[in-house]
Amino acid sequence: MIEFLLLLIFAVFFGLLLHGIHRKVIARIQKRPGPPFWQEILHTLKFSFKQTWIPRTASQVMYVAIVLIAIGIWTAALYVFCIGGSLLLIFAFYMLHKIVEHGTGLSSGSPYTKFGAIRSVMSAAAELPLLVTVSVVYLFTGTLSISGIAGWEAANVPLIGIALPAAVSLYLIILSKAHYGPFSVIEAKELVSGYWTEHFGGWRALLNIALSLKTFVLISVFIVVFIGVLPWWLFLIVMILVMVSVSFICATTPMLTPYNTVLIQTIWTGVVCLYGVIVWVVMIS
Amino acid sequence: MMESILVTIPFGDMIHYLSGYTGVLFGFAAVFVLLAVISLPEKPVEIVFGTDGYSLKETPVDLAKFQRFMAIACGIATIGAIVTGDIFNFTLFAAFIGVLNIGIVAAVKNKHVLSAAFSYGLVVMMGTVPLFAGAAIIAATTGTLSIWELAAAGGVPVIAKLLLLIGVLGEGMAPFYIGKAEITRASGAPYILMIHVSSLLLFLRVVEILLTV
Amino acid sequence: MxxxxxxxxxxxxxxxxxxxxxxxxxxxxxxxxxxxxxxxxxxxxxxxxxxxxxxxISYEEDQLYPKSLDPSSSLDPYDRGGVPFTEPAVIIAQYPENAPAIGYVTAYLTPLSQFLADYTFHLGTTIVAHPGGILDEILYYTRGFDTIVEASILFCAFAIAAFLYRRSKE
Amino acid sequence: MIEFFAEMDIIYKIGLAVAFIAIIVAFSAIVRQKDEIHLLIIIDLIEITGLVVIALLATDLAEALILPGLVVGVAEIMAVSELWLVKEGLQNVRPVRRLDIEVLHTAPPIIGALLTAYGIFLTGFTGGLIAGLGLALFFLGKATTENFLSSETASGYAWVLWVLAFLIFIFFPSQWFLALMAAAVGIMIKVMAKIALVGTMRGDGS
Incomplete structure (x- = not known):
């Protein structure tokens, strides 16, 4: 238990660091100096000690509860990852994060957050490729527990070589959840900060913590499921590399319109479904 | 691929159960039912486009009460869909969630919301056809509707699984996003949120069923 | 337009x-x-x-609650045997161990329907409307939860319709 | 025993193919139809095709499953059609105030009473339907609104009675007879109240 708590604290700080690196890389590509890469940690610490309150227009219980739920689900996801639990559960936590986005946006009563929430509803198409990814991984390895998949990879080959489209799907998921990315319509600048505009001060700090946990868990799952278990130092380096590659894409692509976001994700879903069917037919015969 | 079972509640031919996976979903749904019970609705601010003007909109009390009733019922139906161990029972719960989702927004006086809710209502009605057909084909080809027996015996035809999936997508309207996005414009936050909670959890549950049987 | x-x-x-x-x-x-x-x-x-x-797709012959037809019985499509209160009918349920009183409802006929069964040949056509019989056994007992959900759906749908209707009157 | 022309497996396959074709025909109608009210009616009809697939099971279970399937369809058309009326703003526009036919001034009380009595005699689902039809006919002719709330309340209590009956069945199986009677009466009142509500909603004029 104490080990998990230490890991949790580490994950929060490392996740925040990844977010900082993300901002720095984007800034450098765009020829700006950018903030120092520990900026997000400083941000979170500063927000934690700022005065905060609940907007008068908000649905008050919901406004507070949704922040705690956000931290709750990603802590639970980290725990499931830590004990090598079911990939399906990670998938479920990822889907439930959607509810956090809706809830954060809808509970405050502000039109900006509301539009963020509405856009979050639209981007629901992003989840279907993930389901295909889970199915494809199951078809290859015959198990859904993360430790089982890692064991299979240690005995055979890394899945990224033989199931590339599935890996791309999970990568797209990470990309679509990254800040400033082509799919990040839910926190686009015309909505101020999108769905979490009205969560400030302490609430913002807590949401920052939840989102850093989310980044940490998603990238870790990506590495373990598609590359395999690595020594801890190499693992951290690969995590940073994955984050930097995401940052490159975010820096060089414009943000899509909400409907085109959905369209691209839907088309990709179609492609991955086709791929899933082919894998299934090959595996059966 | 049956996970270890934590709790079983037998009701005649139907054995309701919780595994680790459905237990998580159950907890999540329970939290949102509780939130729908205790939290008051938001008071959305409407901005007047192109100006600095804004207006505060209060949800009328009778509407809020009705929405709360529907949202709580929807949460309970979601819990039902999560714990049930019978395919046909699951399809009924799915249809129930579909009806309640329309109910949550049906009383909102907004033309866009209503027309989105109507289109959604049509999809919900259509969705019952593949749902029931899927369940019936499973019963005819395997001779049972119990998820336990199906997990042990297998042999569910792919078409039945596909029908179940498309049926649930219709009831929860998962990829048919536009209707749900329009519905979200309605005011009354914790209750509107239940639409998404129920459809996402329903989807997660059907994924588990399809991988199990 | x-x-x-x-x-x-x-x-x-x-x-x-x-x-x-x-x-x-x-x-x-x-x-x-x-x-x-x-x-x-x-x-x-x-x-x-x-x-x-x-x-x-192949039909599984080994079904739950199978149907047997006996045109000579006055309870025709629903005759599953049994004597009211004493001898339960034989019912193939999914989990009979969860339903200790299985078969009694199927065997039960109200006094009136017993009378009709004794003196006419076509009680089977109306048996659905009398308490007792195989369908009540399934709908109320072994798969009663289905009927609970179904009744709740109807209840809520009417609540929606009634709310919309009542509000239009105000 | 009745002899079939082929084995059950063959019959099932043929039946399933026919049902699938029916579903395709039905759903392609939706793609072609543009008017909303017609869409609603077509979709209500389409739900029958789902019941056909259930019926292909050809066991007692199939009959028991059709009933919930049917009720779900009825419930949905009820809610969605009321929603359509609100959406189109048609709720208070009633060109025909009530069924203004000579017969409906005199006959409903008698026919309604007869049907209600027969329904109570039958009990159960069908009984409730018949009794409810009686009441609906009565309200259609009477043009009354005051019974609305009481019917709604009665329906709620009947629902509770039904659930209680189910719990008796599950937890005290030896009391199955009590449970059976409670369920039969409960479901009858429930269905009756629902049908009567429809009658009230459509029959009001004043």
Whole structure:
């Protein structure tokens, strides 16, 4: 238990660091100096000690509860990852994060957050490729527990070589959840900060913590499921590399319109479904 | 691929159960039912486009009460869909969630919301056809509707699984996003949120069923 | 009418260039009125696949609650044997161990329906309307939860309709 | 025993193919139809095709499953059609105030009473339907609104009675007879109240 708590604290700080690196890389590509890469940690610490309150227009219980739920689900996801639990559960936590986005946006009563929430509803198409990814991984390895998949990879080959489209799907998921990315319509600048505009001060700090946990868990799952278990130092380096590659894409692509976001994700879903069917037919015969 | 079972509640031919996976979903749904019970609705601010003007909109009390009733019922139906161990029972719960989702927004006086809710209502009605057909084909080809027996015996035809999936997508309207996005414009936050909670959890549950049987 | 139609359309409908088909598809997907059609097309595609797979679907002979027909009985399509209160009918349920009183409801006939069964040949056509019988056994007892959900659906749908109706009267 | 022309497996395959074709035909109608009210009616009809697939099971279970399937369809058309009326703003526009036919001024009380009595005699689902039809006919002719709330309340209590009956069945199986009677009466009152509500909603004029 104490080990998990230490890991949790580490994950929060490392996740925040990844977010900082993300901002720095984007800034450098765009020829700006950018903030120092520990900026997000400083941000979170500063927000934690700022005065905060609940907007008068908000649905008050919901406004507070949704922040705690956000931290709750990603802590639970980290725990499931830590004990090598079911990939399906990670998938479920990822889907439930959607509810956090809706809830954060809808509970405050502000039109900006509301539009963020509405856009979050639209981007629901992003989840279907993930389901295909889970199915494809199951078809290859015959198990859904993360430790089982890692064991299979240690005995055979890394899945990224033989199931590339599935890996791309999970990568797209990470990309679509990254800040400033082509799919990040839910926190686009015309909505101020999108769905979490009205969560400030302490609430913002807590949401920052939840989102850093989310980044940490998603990238870790990506590495373990598609590359395999690595020594801890190499693992951290690969995590940073994955984050930097995401940052490159975010820096060089414009943000899509909400409907085109959905369209691209839907088309990709179609492609991955086709791929899933082919894998299934090959595996059966 | 049956996970270890934590709790079983037998009701005649139907054995309701919780595994680790459905237990998580159950907890999540329970939290949102509780939130729908205790939290008051938001008071959305409407901005007047192109100006600095804004207006505060209060949800009328009778509407809020009705929405709360529907949202709580929807949460309970979601819990039902999560714990049930019978395919046909699951399809009924799915249809129930579909009806309640329309109910949550049906009383909102907004033309866009209503027309989105109507289109959604049509999809919900259509969705019952593949749902029931899927369940019936499973019963005819395997001779049972119990998820336990199906997990042990297998042999569910792919078409039945596909029908179940498309049926649930219709009831929860998962990829048919536009209707749900329009519905979200309605005011009354914790209750509107239940639409998404129920459809996402329903989807997660059907994924588990399809991988199990 | 035409103006209304144009108001519903999104600007991308007039898009040109390489990505115009995508823009138009995106436009179609984002119009609420197309939602039922889109869903109907999806269902049709799946059913076409189902039609192709029909030869590979086989009927399982070993069914729960099998039907047996006996034209000579006055309870015809629903005669499952048994004597009211004393001898339960033989019912093949999924989990008989969860239903200790299984078969009694099936065997039960109200005094009136007993009278009709004794003196006419066609009680079977109305047995659904009398308490007792195989359908009550399934609907109320072994699969009673189905009926609870079904009744709740009806209850809530009426609550919706009644609320909308009552509000229109105010 | 009745002899079939082929084995059950063959019959099932043929039946399933026919049902699938029916579903395709039905759903392609939705793609072609543009008017909303017609769409609603077509979709209500389409739900029958789902019941056909259930019926192909050809066991007692199939009959028991059709009933919930049917009720779900009825419930949905009820809610969605009321929603359509609100959406189109048609709720208070009633060109025909009530069924203004000579017969409906005199006959409803008698026919309604007869049907209600027969329904109570039958009990159960069908009984409730018949009794409810009686009441609906009565309200259609009477043009009354005051019974609305009481019917709604009665329906709620009947629902509770039904659930209680189910719990008796599950937890005290030896009391199955009590449970059976409670369920039969409960479901009858429930269905009766629902049908009567429809009658009230459509029959009001004043």
């Amino acid at each position: 035409k103006e209304v139609q144009e108001a519903k359309d999104c600007p991308a409908k007039k898009a040109r260039g390489t990505f115009a088909p995508f823009q138009k598809l995106s436009c179609y997907l984002s119009t609420i009125e197309n939602l039922p059609k889109l869903y109907a097309i999806c269902v049709c595609l799946i059913i076409v696949f189902g039609l192709c797979s029909v030869p590979f």
